[in-house]
Each structure stands twice: as C-alpha cells, then as structure tokens.
Amino acid sequence: MKIIRKSIAPPPQNFVSFPPEEMPVESRGDPWTILVVDDDPDILAVTRISLKDFHFSGRPVRLLCAGSAKEALHIYHSEMEIAVALIDVVMETDDAGLRLVKTIREEIKDRTIRLIIRTGQPGHAPERFVIDNYDIDDYKDKTELTSIKLYTTVRSALKSYRDLKLIETNRQGLEMVLKAAPGMYLHPVNEIQGFFKDALSQVIRLCQTACHVLPHENRDHGAIQGFIATLEKGDLKIRATSEWNALEQPWAKIVLAGIDKVTATGCSPVVIAPGQVMLPLLVHHKPIGVIVLDNLSYLTDNGRYLMEVFAIQCASALENFRLYDELEGANRRAMRMLAVAAEFKDTETGDHVKRLARQTIETALELGCSEEVALEMGQASMMHDIGKIGIPDAVLLKPGKLTDDEFEVIKSHPGIGATILSEDGNFKVALQVALSHHERWDGTGYPSGLKGEEIPLAARIVSVVDVFDALVSARPYKKAWPVADALAEIRRGSGSHFDPTIVDAFLRTHRHRAELRGDVTIKEVLSSRTI
Ligand SMILES: [Fe+2]
Known part of the structure; x- marks a missing residue:
C-alpha cells in the first residue's frame, strides 16, 4: 500500500481506505543492491551486462563490484543494505571468498544477505564441502552459469532476501x-x-x-x-x-x-x-x-x-487512565463530602479545610514529597476532624471552658474518625491523619502518646497547618491572630509540639508564597491531575 506524498494538500472531502495496491514499477523504490566479488574483470563486465535491465518486484538492481575479498568487505561496511553477494572463491588467496563468507556470517552475524558462491575453480572449493561447511545460499560453477541461469539465481536470491526482510520487519x-x-x-x-x-x-x-x-x-x-x-x-x-x-x-x-x-x-x-x-x-x-x-x-x-x-x-x-481518573475523582468527591459533613458539626467554615489542604500540599512538596503523595496528604487533611461527627453538640459547641470529662469526650474524635475511615482502604492516609493529628512530637499528645517519627508524616504536617490556621482564624470565642504572631507560635512549638523539620518547611512555604509565588489555590494544584 502506498501513500504518494507530493505536498501538503487540503484533505479530501471523503476519507478513503488504503486501496488494493499495484504500483507502477519504476516508482516502487530504490534498487536492490547486489555485490559482485571477483578478481576477473571479464566476469564483472559480463555480470553487469547480464543484469543490466534486471527488475525484481518493481525495483531495478544496482551492482557494486569488488576485485578482492578485502575490497568487498570495505564496500560491505560502507553500504546500508546489500541484498545479494555473488562471491568468487579464489582471489587474493585460494580461499579468500570462503573467508569472506565466514566473516559476514560468523563475525558480522549478517544472516539476511544472500551469499552465492560462484567459482571457476571448483577443485579449490568442491561444492559438497563448501555447502556443508559454509553458510551460503547457493553454489554455482562459472562454466555453467549462463546469462539465464544467472538471472534465475539472482531472482531467487532476491525473493528469498525480500521475504526474510519482511519476516524480520514484522517480527x-x-x-x-x-x-x-x-x-x-x-x-x-x-x-x-x-x-x-x-x-x-x-x-x-x-x-x-x-x-x-x-x-x-x-x-x-x-x-x-x-x-x-x-x-x-x-x-x-x-x-x-x-x-x-x-x-x-x-x-x-x-x-x-x-x-x-x-x-x-x-x-x-x-x-x-x-x-x-x-x-x-x-x-x-x-x-x-x-x-x-x-x-x-x-x-x-x-x-x-x-x-x-x-x-x-x-x-x-x-x-x-480515564477510568482511574474517574475513580480517583469519585474518591476525592467522597472525601470532600465527608469533610463538609464534619464541618456541619463544627463552628469552622468550609474555607478552613480548603486552606488546610493547600498548606498541607505545599508543605509536603517543600519537604520533598512527590506531587502524588503531597496531593494525597492534602486530600486526607480535609478529613482530619471527621470524627467530630460523633461528638455530642453539647460538648463540641460548648462556648465555655470544658470540664475534664468533656475534654475526654473531645479527645475521642481521632478514634471515631479512624473508625469511619477504616471502612475503605483508599482512605489509608486520611485515617492516619484523622487518628494522629493531635499527637505531639514530644509524646504528650493524644490519643496514643506517639512520639517523633512514630507519628505518621501526614499527621505531623496537618498538626502544624491545623494549629496555624486555627490561630489565624476568628472563632466565636476568639479573634484571629495576626499571621506573624501565629508563625511565631508555631516556631515556639518546634521540637515540643511539632516536628522541627516540618516547622521549617512550613515557614519556608510562607516565605515563598509571600515573596515569590503569590497564592496557589488547591483547585489549581488538583486540576493538574485531571485528563
Ligand atoms: Fe482535631
């Protein structure tokens, strides 16, 4: 099948399939290259004349002539593709042609080129011996090789070469x-x-x-x-x-x-x-x-x-990809719905979890997490307080100071959140965050008193950004802190309440946002995932 290219043209009105192919012969491609190796100039000349108008499969032949095995090898290396080689045996040495065959087949490992031995002195290279010991495709005695026999031999060799190439190309x-x-x-x-x-x-x-x-x-x-x-x-x-x-x-x-x-x-x-x-x-x-x-x-x-x-x-x-993205989108939406559900129980606004997600992602990226991991942590952060669904309003929304018993009730929200999120294995990181975001670096947090790196990384990050966002947000019982004061408070908690490495990364993201990048919305970050 051929697609003839002339120039960029407007597309046809009707699209067409590849047509059945019979090509004009002259246009079907470059000539087949045939290497003739013989130290007898007369043989070279006769071969040239015999194959002058030769065509196979719509393509002419191109003859390359070498007067010795050494010259033949030089030509072989300089040519892109030789289909057939007609090789004399006795040239610079009595077995120069046979050595050339060995070099091509065994050293160069060219199994595709068709090699035809053509000798005028069969006594030096008996047919049976040569066929048994050299990987050749045909053996001809020059005295018997008439013009028509040469035609038949070359045609057969080219057909074999073409088929081998086709098989190799298909493979x-x-x-x-x-x-x-x-x-x-x-x-x-x-x-x-x-x-x-x-x-x-x-x-x-x-x-x-x-x-x-x-x-x-x-x-x-x-x-x-x-x-x-x-x-x-x-x-x-x-x-x-x-x-x-x-x-x-x-x-x-x-x-x-x-x-x-x-x-x-x-x-x-x-x-x-x-x-x-x-x-x-x-x-x-x-x-x-x-x-x-x-x-x-x-x-x-x-x-x-x-x-x-x-x-x-x-x-x-x-x-x-599309199905995976759809599934991931469904997960994201489920996470947001859970987060929104949790907010109905709290005095915090929806903006809190969005800010939390954004700052969690930025901090995770600053710590060297991959984009995928950072995004997962950001999504997980939105459900850190999902367990508050299980806290009675009388305790959760109590305006005054909590009693010790009431505080114990509040301290159960990480466990409740973990129980809710344990229902689905896709929420593994969210579960870690919900369960451990009130743990402290020095081991004095709750619910398990985990210490240092025992606390999952995502939970350590959310711990920092959650406290910061709570400080800078106005609540019914307090005014919003100035950002500088909140940052100072976070810095003060480094090494006791918070992981110092995460505090440093968090503070750097604030500097970056203020000095370099401007604000980046969570939507922008998450939208890079969609296809
Ligand atoms: Fe919490």
Whole structure:
C-alpha cells in the first residue's frame, strides 16, 4: 500500500481506505543492491551486462563490484543494505571468498544477505564441502552459469532476501507493539503527558519499521511526523506532537469532519490526505482520540495491521487512565463530602479545610514529597476532624471552658474518625491523619502518646497547618491572630509540639508564597491531575 506524498494538500472531502495496491514499477523504490566479488574483470563486465535491465518486484538492481575479498568487505561496511553477494572463491588467496563468507556470517552475524558462491575453480572449493561447511545460499560453477541461469539465481536470491526482510520487519514491529503495551498500562497515572509523548514516539518508530520493508522507497521528504489528540466534548485536544507544527493545518476541523466515517473501519489507519494517515483510538466503537501521522510514504499490509494493534492497545491504556481518573475523582468527591459533613458539626467554615489542604500540599512538596503523595496528604487533611461527627453538640459547641470529662469526650474524635475511615482502604492516609493529628512530637499528645517519627508524616504536617490556621482564624470565642504572631507560635512549638523539620518547611512555604509565588489555590494544584 502506498501513500504518494507530493505536498501538503487540503484533505479530501471523503476519507478513503488504503486501496488494493499495484504500483507502477519504476516508482516502487530504490534498487536492490547486489555485490559482485571477483578478481576477473571479464566476469564483472559480463555480470553487469547480464543484469543490466534486471527488475525484481518493481525495483531495478544496482551492482557494486569488488576485485578482492578485502575490497568487498570495505564496500560491505560502507553500504546500508546489500541484498545479494555473488562471491568468487579464489582471489587474493585460494580461499579468500570462503573467508569472506565466514566473516559476514560468523563475525558480522549478517544472516539476511544472500551469499552465492560462484567459482571457476571448483577443485579449490568442491561444492559438497563448501555447502556443508559454509553458510551460503547457493553454489554455482562459472562454466555453467549462463546469462539465464544467472538471472534465475539472482531472482531467487532476491525473493528469498525480500521475504526474510519482511519476516524480520514484522517480527520487529510485533516486538515493538508487545513491548510498548505493558509500558502504556504501567505509566504513572499522574504523568498522562508522558504517556502521550511515549505513545506518539512508539507509533512513529513502528511506522518507520513498517515502512522499511522496501528500503528508502520514495522517501523524498522528511522524517515521519505526527500528533496524538483526544476528543473532548466534541473538540480536538492535541496532547503531544513530534517536532512538527501540528497547528499547520486546521486539524480539529479535519479530524472531526471525518472521525465518524473512519470509526467504521475500526482502529485501522486511514488516509486523510497525500502522505497523511489518521489512526482512530476507539473504545466500545466510539472514538476517544486519534493519532495523525504525516510524511508517510509506504505502508505494507502488515504495517497497517501492526498500527491497528498498536491503536487498540493505546486506546485501552487511555481508557484505563480515564477510568482511574474517574475513580480517583469519585474518591476525592467522597472525601470532600465527608469533610463538609464534619464541618456541619463544627463552628469552622468550609474555607478552613480548603486552606488546610493547600498548606498541607505545599508543605509536603517543600519537604520533598512527590506531587502524588503531597496531593494525597492534602486530600486526607480535609478529613482530619471527621470524627467530630460523633461528638455530642453539647460538648463540641460548648462556648465555655470544658470540664475534664468533656475534654475526654473531645479527645475521642481521632478514634471515631479512624473508625469511619477504616471502612475503605483508599482512605489509608486520611485515617492516619484523622487518628494522629493531635499527637505531639514530644509524646504528650493524644490519643496514643506517639512520639517523633512514630507519628505518621501526614499527621505531623496537618498538626502544624491545623494549629496555624486555627490561630489565624476568628472563632466565636476568639479573634484571629495576626499571621506573624501565629508563625511565631508555631516556631515556639518546634521540637515540643511539632516536628522541627516540618516547622521549617512550613515557614519556608510562607516565605515563598509571600515573596515569590503569590497564592496557589488547591483547585489549581488538583486540576493538574485531571485528563
Ligand atoms: Fe482535631
């Protein structure tokens, strides 16, 4: 199948599938390269004349001549691809040709090139001995090698070479698809951009391999380029591009105009313009994205099949991302609902938990936590007081000083929160925070009197930001503290109430926010997770 590229042209009105292929012979590609190794100039000349108008599979041959095994090896190393070598035996030494065969097969380990021994002195290299001991593909006596026999021999060798290359290319392509698949599924869910970049480079490599069956065919243009995009509410969102200006054409219009028509063909690549192919990404027969490739010249049936397999894998991995994100979104929403439920029991406002989440994330990041871990801690922080649901209003909302018994009741809220959150394994960090946010670095906190790093990191962070936010917030029984006073109070608690490392990180985030970054909303941080 061929895609003839002339120039960037507007897309056709109707998308068309690859047509059945019968190419004009002259345009099907570069010549087959044949190396003729012989120290007899007459043999070289006769061979040249005999193969002058030779064509195989629509491609002519190109002869390279060497007068010795040494020269042949030099040519071999300087050429990209030699399909067949016709090798004399007796040249600079009695077995120079046979040594050349050994070098190519055993040292260079080229198993694809077809090697034909052509000797005028069979006494030096008896056929049976040579065939038994050297990895050659044919043995010919020069005296019997007429022009027509040479034609038959070379044709047969080229056919064998072409088929071997096809098998090798298919093997490589399939290996690429198989190797790419696990990587797609194992891509960290918070690195969707990396997934798109990898998927695009893999499909381009696959095309390069699939196009390599017939080497250098009609590649009078640059490397294969392309982009990968998702379909978002009727619009096209380009996710990754190669080093190519994907905005060169109105892709949204082009893709959206044809996507419904091409989905009928499954994930098969479809020609949308000369040199340009669209690879739909389908889930349950519905398009969720597309890969567009430019500068393609030639695709074999097998290449097309490999691209289709790749597209199926890519679409499944993308759907996996979407489902994971949906699940994570549902978890986030459940967490917020729990947090809101807890606030109804308290005098604090909803803003408290939002500020808490933001400052927890910033502090965790400042401590060197990954974005994913920091986000999980931020979400968990919103439920630190979920256990207050179980505290009677008479105690929780009492305006005056609490009695010892009443304070004991208040001290039960971490345990109640942990019990609520233990219902679902997805809330593991939230459970740690709810249970341990009133523990103190010096071991004098509650409910368990944990000390130092016995207290989970997320709980140590929330402990700092919760106290700070409580100090700077106005409550029915107190005015809001000035920020500077609250920061000083936090600093005073370093090493006794709070983990000193976390206090330092927390104070740095305040400096950063004030001096460098301005405010960052939790929504902005969390929105970086959505796809
Ligand atoms: Fe609390």
